[in-house]
Amino acid sequence: MTDLVIRNATVVTCDPAGTVIADGGVAVRDGRIEQVAASVELEAAAAGARRLVDGKGHILMPGLINTHCHAGDSLFRGLVEDLPLEPWLQTVWKAEGAILNPETCYLGSVLGFAELLLSGVTTVMDMFWYPEETVRAARTVGMRVSTGGIFFDPPGVTGDNLKGRIAAAERFFEMFSDAEDVFPAVLPHGAYTVAPENLKTAKQLAERHGALFSTHAAETRAEQADVTGRYGRSVIRHLDDLGLLDERTLLAHCVHLDDEEIQILARTGATAVHNPVSNLKLASGFARVPEMLAAGVRVTLGTDGAISGNDLDMWMALRLAATLHKAVTGKADAVSTAQALAMMTSAGAEALGAAGRIGSLEAGKLADMILIDVKRPHAVPMFDPVTHLVYSTARSDVRHVFLSGEQVVRDGALTRHAIGQTIEAVERLKPRIAASIA
Structure with missing residues (x-):
């Protein structure tokens, strides 16, 4: 069974051909991409998928x-x-x-x-x-x-x-x-x-x-x-x-x-x-x-x-x-x-010697992916998604991140770790850091 289907996104695959799919997505099974296609071609996979993600208004690209x-x-x-x-x-x-x-x-x-x-x-x-x-x-x-x-x-x-x-x-x-x-x-x-x-x-x-x-x-x-x-x-x-x-x-x-x-x-x-x-x-x-x-x-x-x-x-x-x-x-x-x-x-x-595993959205590769919000004022109009990524995208536009299909960032927040506790620990250390070069 397919674990995850993301569809209705603008897909920038970063594959050797520079493939961009205006309305498409991916199907993921066991941490790997099994299909990269137009949304209509993902209907069968979506019908039996454990989880569906609507990528409308987003660019989907590799991590x-x-x-x-x-x-x-x-x-x-x-x-x-x-x-x-x-x-x-x-x-x-x-x-x-x-x-x-x-x-x-x-x-x-x-x-x-x-x-x-x-x-x-x-x-x-x-x-x-x-x-x-x-x-x-x-x-x-x-x-x-x-x-x-x-x-x-x-x-x-x-x-x-x-x-x-x-x-x-x-x-x-x-x-x-x-x-x-x-x-x-x-x-x-x-x-x-x-x-x-x-x-x-x-x-x-x-x-x-x-x-x-x-x-x-x-x-x-x-x-x-x-x-x-x-x-x-x-x-x-x-x-x-x-x-x-x-x-x-x-x-x-x-x-x-x-x-x-x-x-x-x-x-x-x-x-x-x-x-x-x-x-x-x-x-x-x-x-x-x-x-x-x-x-x-x-x-x-x-x-x-x-x-x-x-x-x-x-x-x-x-x-x-x-x-x-x-x-x-x-x-x-x-x-x-x-x-x-x-x-x-x-x-x-x-x-990194990992071209067969990461770096693009292609069937067989690990499902390391990000969804970027393009519904914001600085993303409209978007004539070319690659141009938008290079010249207009900000890190705050990244809304969702997947590692081997696991969602590790959801709506701009970490899912595995409560970062507040890390921030508090760093703040406690700050006086010692400042004193280190005094």
């Missing part, structure tokens, strides 16, 4: 995919302002060292994931301390997460040395390698905080477990100068020389690349994760997204952490990704609506 985040840093939202990345990081690390432990990492991650889920994000790649707590937080609200062992040469929050970091990463694989809602990864912080041999160790660990590999790369000119000064080559060339770049590698930021470095990404199949909000706010620069797309580099979208961008709004990131580069290049067609939308749907799924 969003955020490929770079530090959700736990939501605890420090707005704490450190008006600094470029390097001095900003020193203050951030001071606050993290004073506040973070497994309990507070879980608390901050629940807060961040709730914000993401309410805006329609159903999968996130998250780099943070105590990744098992990250998974617990994602499950608390109802999301999929890609995370895993952190590599960082200084002691950091956990106080581990290299041996301890390897052991922690191995434990993570033991715990979650078979979990459907987890995409295991190894996440070294960056080429300027992790030595070459340790980066190679992290990559070898990821390869041994068939896992993803993600790191910050070429975010600022200072980082480029640091890495070049130490190793005689730029960040991307350094990572390539170490054998770290392939189709399972996600590189956050990629702001400062020359033509040859863009070709390296295209040749190796590595993903560039665009984070326009934090790149703007930290004055890091403008990533060469149109050039990367033209070269065949996979470009995905991330929010970074709320400590650097002050929120986790993928819709703002999407609109900036679609508009920013038009002004930078002087070309109104620098990034198309289809390219921008793919960054947070199908391309994100490909980067």
Whole structure:
């Protein structure tokens, strides 16, 4: 028996053909989509379905995919302002060292994931301390997460040395390698905080477990100068020389690349994760997204952490990704609506090695879906739903979210977790957070 039918919606499938159904929906069985069709073609499935949802006045599309985040840093939202990345990081690390432990990492991650889920994000790649707590937080609200062992040469929050970091990463694989809602990864912080041999160790660990590999790369000119000064080559060339770049590698930021470095990404199949909000706010620069797309580099979208961008709004990131580069290049067609939308749907799924499971509404895929209200003044008239999604949609327009067919957001509210208790706990922690950098 069909478990769920959603019909009477405008369906933006985000499939390879860019299929849009003016009046359609989906049928779901056992957590997967069994049919995507016009509403009239869903009548048989609807007749015997356990649950019917009327999508009239809504766009139905796949859940969003955020490929770079530090959700736990939501605890420090707005704490450190008006600094470029390097001095900003020193203050951030001071606050993290004073506040973070497994309990507070879980608390901050629940807060961040709730914000993401309410805006329609159903999968996130998250780099943070105590990744098992990250998974617990994602499950608390109802999301999929890609995370895993952190590599960082200084002691950091956990106080581990290299041996301890390897052991922690191995434990993570033991715990979650078979979990459907987890995409295991190894996440070294960056080429300027992790030595070459340790980066190679992290990559070898990821390869041994068939896992993803993600790191910050070429975010600022200072980082480029640091890495070049130490190793005689730029960040991307350094990572390539170490054998770290392939189709399972996600590189956050990629702001400062020359033509040859863009070709390296295209040749190796590595993903560039665009984070326009934090790149703007930290004055890091403008990533060469149109050039990367033209070269065949996979470009995905991330929010970074709320400590650097002050929120986790993928819709703002999407609109900036679609508009920013038009002004930078002087070309109104620098990034198309289809390219921008793919960054947070199908391309994100490909980067996570999950194109067969998520990222589009197609039969056989997991029923991760969102319904977006288009009955509001800023949505009328709507001539093209894809254009509306890219340029007009706000996160408050997301009304309902489904994970494997389970409704995890209903009428703009979480169904699994009472977020008020999390907010109260964060408010109680606020004096300690403020004092951490005093």
